[in-house]
Amino acid sequence: MKNQERYIRQTTLPEIGVKGQNKLEKASVLVIGAGGLGCAILPYLITSGVGIIGIVDGDTIATSNLHRQVLYTNEDVGLLKATIASKRLKTLNHDVLIKSHTTYLNGDNALSLFKEYDIIVDATDRISARYLINDACVLLNKPFVHGSIYKFQSQISVFNYKNGPTYRCLYPEPNQDVLSCSEVGVLGTTVALAGALQANEILKIILGIGNVLSGKLLMIDSLTNEQSVFGFKKNTKLQVTQDSFENEHQINKVSYAFAEAENHLILDVRQPKESPIIKAENILQIPLSNLESSIKGLPQNRAISLFCQSGIRSRKAYMLLKKHNVNHIYCLNENAPNLTEILL
């Protein structure tokens, strides 16, 4: 154990001891988002001596963040959150290795980032990010500690812990109508409470003590001080696969109407004689098998939207074009059978 004196107040607890401190030293935690929740979670992970901490955030600091994102000062406005957070946090504890990733989490970087860490922390403020974090954690079999806020209320839970219920078991499908803090407002102390509870769950998971909030959703109302814990079960019908992950998080999709209005080149990646035959001025046919050798002939500055018979080949074509660094590619929501109806 490093620096015995530094941690003595926590190692004195029989539940922790030197053994627990060694567990903390060996642990690695990735925090997604260095906003309100992140600023509340990170200092406690660092001061308690968690070995490696990663911070993912591509955002910059705004003046309107400062009332709740307490790691930042007036002078930091305009600078990257992940960079400044890591700079401040390093001064708190030299024992901890802090890695800042100044990028937004997306379907392309999530799996490679998550692989390096034991525990993933959801400190984001977008519903779509929660499904991305969930699905990546399910694929990699990692627990993720969730916190979210609506005005004075918070929800805290731990998903995918030891194969337990996931975020999708609680909320199966994404809904984009849900409002974030920047839209409805929030008090700094509400976020601080939620973040402290998340940090507490993280430490419990690492130390193997207490009851982790797996299969349980903790709701807190900071106006009334009421707390409720709701139980929920694993839905074994919900499966996350490499394919579903690719489809939902790695592929940009548009409707035919949008692609047409934006003058996209529409690429049919089926074989020439497949029915229904679809011909239009803006539609070009290059079968998937010939696509790689035809990349150089594709227009450079025009967006491309792909379709096929069922969506499988267009997805493969998408990944292939992406691999070859072709920009502005999309898959159409519609495939050949629907397109014939639209184009009639």
Place this chain on the structure above:
Amino acid sequence: MKNLHIKYFGEVAEKTGKSSELLELQEPSISHLIEHLKLEYRLNSSIIKIAINQELVTDDQQSLSQDDEIAVLSPFAGG
């Protein structure tokens, strides 16, 4: 007909304009409750979750009784 005690959380409470109420339903079941919430408050039934006695339910046909503690909640986005 039974008087059911319902608690609302987060955006759901915002839409109903109250944090709790006593409700009388024709049929005391989850599906009737959801139908009522849709009609009365235009709640999006695909995202709300209902808990009976602190357990979130997945079965719409589950019946409700007078002593049950019912809660209606939805996902939060903020952070």
